[in-house]
Amino acid sequence: MTSRxxxxxxxxxxxxxxxxxxxxxxxRLLEARSQVLxxxxxxxxxxxxxxxxxxxxxxxxGRELNLAKQRIEARFADRRAALEAGARERELREHxxxxxxxxxxxxxxHLHPVTQLEREMVAFFTGLGFSIEDGPQVETDYNNFxxxxxxxxHPARDMQDTFYVEGGNLLRTHTSPVQxxxxxxxxxxxxxVVTGRVYRHDFGPRSSPMFHQIExxxxxxxxxxxxxxxILYAFARQLFGARVDLRFRASYFPFTxxxxxxxVTCPNCAGAGCGTCSQSxxxxxxxxxxxxxxxxxxxxxxxxxxxxxxxxxxxxxxxxIRFGLPSIHVLFEPDARILEQI
Ligand code: DAH
Numbered sequence: 001m002t003s004r005x006x007x008x009x010x011x012x013x014x015x016x017x018x019x020x021x022x023x024x025x026x027x028r029l030l031e032a033r034s035q036v037l038x039x040x041x042x043x044x045x046x047x048x049x050x051x052x053x054x055x056x057x058x059x060x061x062g063r064e065l066n067l068a069k070q071r072i073e074a075r076f077a078d079r080r081a082a083l084e085a086g087a088r089e090r091e092l093r094e095h096x097x098x099x100x101x102x103x104x105x106x107x108x109x110h111l112h113p114v115t116q117l118e119r120e121m122v123a124f125f126t127g128l129g130f131s132i133e134d135g136p137q138v139e140t141d142y143n144n145f146x147x148x149x150x151x152x153x154h155p156a157r158d159m160q161d162t163f164y165v166e167g168g169n170l171l172r173t174h175t176s177p178v179q180x181x182x183x184x185x186x187x188x189x190x191x192x193v194v195t196g197r198v199y200r201h202d203f204g205p206r207s208s209p210m211f212h213q214i215e216x217x218x219x220x221x222x223x224x225x226x227x228x229x230x231i232l233y234a235f236a237r238q239l240f241g242a243r244v245d246l247r248f249r250a251s252y253f254p255f256t257x258x259x260x261x262x263x264v265t266c267p268n269c270a271g272a273g274c275g276t277c278s279q280s281x282x283x284x285x286x287x288x289x290x291x292x293x294x295x296x297x298x299x300x301x302x303x304x305x306x307x308x309x310x311x312x313x314x315x316x317x318x319x320x321i322r323f324g325l326p327s328i329h330v331l332f333e334p335d336a337r338i339l340e341q342i
Contacts, residue, residue: 004046006064012042013068020075026083033076043069113342114212114331117239117319118195121214124238125193128231130216133192135178137199138169143177147298148255161201163209171199175215175312176255179291183217183299188306191218195315205327212315219291219301219308225258228288228309232262236285240267240322247282256289256310268324276324283321286313 004012016036023029036043047065050058111119122132135143150157163171178194186192194215203209218227229248236244244265251261264285266277273279288311293303316328323342325331330338 004061006060009046009064009068012036012046013072016043016072017075020072020079023079023083026080026087029076029079029083033072036072037069037076043072110340112331113319113323113339114315117322118212118214118315121235121239121315121318122193122195124235125216129191130218131190131192133178133182133194134196135172135175135181135194137172137197138165139172139177140169143180144170144172144174147180147295148176149292149294149298150254154254163199163201172196173200174198175213176310178215179217179255179295179310180299183219183296183301188301188308189220191220192216205329206317206320208316208328208332210332211317211328213312214315215310215312217291217308217310219296219306221306223308225290225309228290228311232288232311236264239318240264243270245271248288251287251289253287253289255292255295256287257292259287259289261287262313264321267321276326283317285317285321286311288312 016032019032019035020029023032033041035041038044043065046061047069050062050065053061110116126132144162145157146152162173165171175194175196175198178196182190182192182194195212197210198213199210200207201209216231218231229246233246236246244267246265247263248260249263251259253259262285263282265271266274266281266283268274268276269281271281273281277283288309291308291310293307296303296306296308316331319325319331319342320328325342330342
């Protein structure tokens with residue numbers, strides 16, 4: 001290989017610098033550089049050829065090539081910096097973000113109205129010294145019925161359309177089986193509340209196959225029906241306002257004797273009669289009574305010495321009364337717009 005003359009080298013450098021300056025993108029710039037300084041680039045090959053050059057010319061050739069290489073590298077670096085700055089500039093311009101714009105706002109969730117009411121109800125009773133008891137939603141027939149004094153084949157079982165699960169267990173139809181679980185464990189005197197989901201094969205504007213109940217029991221040597229009424233009055237007034245009234249009607253439950261159902265004055269019309277209460281002025285709310293001695297005995301509690309009251313009512317029903325809802329299903333349809341209004 002014959003070595004290049006100084007003039008040829010100057011020409012080579014000029015072309016390289018022109019290509020570098022003309023490159024309008026990073027890939028093109030890299031391409032231009034590799035034509036000169038890449039593995040097969042013109043300057044690289046010339047450098048490689050020095051050994052074969054005329055010994056008298058080697059020093060000159062080496063110096064000129066290295067200087068040219070340095071200058072080209074410098075132009076390349078400048079161009080590269082300029083192209084990269086331009087790219088960032090463009091990026092900033094195109095993705096302009098106005099940090100002073102008002103935000104769209106984070107909407108925070110809230111507890112479901114039934115949960116809110118449940119907590120409020122439990123707080124009322126814990127304030128009176130009641131403890132909290134809990135039990136499973138899949139129950140035995142014994143706890144849900146038999147120990148509560150529903151004999152097998154007793155027609156009272158029809159009052160509660162039961163969902164059975166495989167193996168003879170059932171979805172509890174009320175929170176009352178937790179009475180059994182708790183009373184088998186506790187020594188009188190005691191008082192406790194239970195809340196939770198219950199299930200019945202039932203559907204209507206006021207009934208859903210799944211709903212919530214709150215249940216309470218108080219057992220002592222002299223607990224009376226008067227205590228029960230006093231507590232339920234205080235409870236109703238706490239939930240629905242000082243002016244609500246309660247009405248007790250004699251009724252029947254296998255696990256209480258005597259038994260009563262109670263209604264609350266319709267808060268919508270204050271008892272005058274309206275569409276919400278079917279013109280009666282009253283809304284049915286729950287059941288109660290004195291715990292049947294046989295239920296106490298099923299829990300190894302001395303029914304000669306101890307007596308107590310029990311009550312149970314729907315939490316969803318209370319939510320309907322409190323919030324004036326036309327249907328229980330509003331509570332269970334996951335429409336945040338409706339739940340927010342409540
Ligand atoms: N368990 C009854 C029901 O779901 C409600 C009830 C009535 C509960 C009387 C009680 C009670 O504790 O004493 O229909």
